[in-house]
Amino acid sequence: MIYLAPIQGTTDRIYRNLFPVYFKGVDLAIAPFISSVKKMKPENNLLRDLQPDKNTGIPTIPQIMSSTPDDFTKLANTLYDIGYGTVNWNIGCPFPMVVKKGRGAGMLCYPDRVESFLIKTIPALKPKLSIKLRIGLTYPDEVLQLIPVFNQYPLKELIIHPRTGEQMYEGQVDLDMFEQCIKLSNHRVVYNGDIDSVQKLEMLVKRFGSIDRWMIGRGLLGNPFLAEKIKFNTEKPYDEKIKIMKAFHDQLFAEYSQILSGPAHITNKMKEIWTYMGNFFANGEKIRKKINKTHHRDNYVDIVNKVFSESLISAA
Numbered sequence: 019m020i021y022l023a024p025i026q027g028t029t030d031r032i033y034r035n036l037f038p039v040y041f042k043g044v045d046l047a048i049a050p051f052i053s054s055v056k057k058m059k060p061e062n063n064l065l066r067d068l069q070p071d072k073n074t075g076i077p078t079i080p081q082i083m084s085s086t087p088d089d090f091t092k093l094a095n096t097l098y099d100i101g102y103g104t105v106n107w108n109i110g111c112p113f114p115m116v117v118k119k120g121r122g123a124g125m126l127c128y129p130d131r132v133e134s135f136l137i138k139t140i141p142a143l144k145p146k147l148s149i150k151l152r153i154g155l156t157y158p159d160e161v162l163q164l165i166p167v168f169n170q171y172p173l174k175e176l177i178i179h180p181r182t183g184e185q186m187y188e189g190q191v192d193l194d195m196f197e198q199c200i201k202l203s204n205h206r207v208v209y210n211g212d213i214d215s216v217q218k219l220e221m222l223v224k225r226f227g228s229i230d231r232w233m234i235g236r237g238l239l240g241n242p243f244l245a246e247k248i249k250f251n252t253e254k255p256y257d258e259k260i261k262i263m264k265a266f267h268d269q270l271f272a273e274y275s276q277i278l279s280g281p282a283h284i285t286n287k288m289k290e291i292w293t294y295m296g297n298f299f300a301n302g303e304k305i306r307k308k309i310n311k312t313h314h315r316d317n318y319v320d321i322v323n324k325v326f327s328e329s330l331i332s333a334a
């Protein structure tokens with residue numbers, strides 16, 4: 019099974035709804051985190067975005083980031099009530115603002131806090147719980163204290179990104195530590211990190227025979243055809259792929275235009291999308307630079323149309 023990783027700012031409901039219209043092979047997505055705060059009203063925008071009738075694309079599991087069991091439970095149970103049988107707890111987010119508050123990856127070096135969080139939440143939770151984590155905040159072996167804690171509780175699965183929080187998104191993934199996690203864990207484990215080609219996945223499959231769930235983030239955003247290639251071993255000609263990318267882009271643009279008011283909002287949103295989508299093109303860096311210079315939607319549309327038509331010409 020292939021999971022689309024949560025990427026805050028990109029894999030929102032509109033992206034997840036449109037993705038399977040154009041690309042095959044992704045089975046499940048984890049939504050970018052929402053923070054649990056005390057007074058989250060049902061009409062809250064973040065919750066509204068997760069309403070099942072507005073999430074008709076890739077089947078999605080919502081994600082919550084919290085270090086407070088009561089707030090987490092309240093929000094998770096609200097999500098259950100609107101239709102989600104599973105929620106995911108984020109204890110991997112490495113951003114300093116988050117870590118400083120002891121949330122996200124800031125939890126990883128405190129197995130006692132993780133344990134008391136689970137002791138309080140598990141009996142009160144209506145949905146099943148899955149956890150997305152890194153292997154540590156500072157040291158890659160911090161996770162070895164956590165797995166025995168997880169083993170004591172009924173969990174749907176662990177999604178492990180084998181980097182430390184301090185590594186952010188760079189540097190090597192620690193496959194040896196990942197292997198130790200699988201050996202120690204009683205729970206189903208999903209691998210996540212740096213899968214950007216069939217070869218990379220094949221290498222992982224060969225090494226981790228017991229794993230059959232793979233989460234892909236940046237690799238899929240940069241090449242949305244990757245899951246189809248992995249699953250069905252099929253690949254479309256380059257010119258056809260460019261046309262599909264353009265249609266996907268144009269529909270994203272149209273849908274974001276409907277909800278984002280003001281010319282800067284829509285161009286900023288699209289610039290975020292291009293951070294990773296640009297990797298689809300051989301000259302992605304140059305394209306991103308050009309797009310980042312646009313400030314008005316007409317100018318943006320001109321540049322993007324040119325990017326696609328030039329790519330088609332070079333594919334011919």
Ligand SMILES: Cc1cc2nc3c(=O)[nH]c(=O)nc-3n(C[C@H](O)[C@H](O)[C@H](O)COP(=O)(O)O)c2cc1C
Pocket residue numbers: 023024025026027049050051081108110111150179187210211212213233234235236237
């Ligand atoms: C810009 C950005 C935003 C992210 N937002 C989230 C998030 O909301 N929740 C989460 O669990 N992980 C988040 N991640 C981490 C990814 O889900 C994933 O674990 C990471 O990118 C490694 O996988 P990849 O190499 O396949 O991209 C984010 C990563 C990036 C680069």
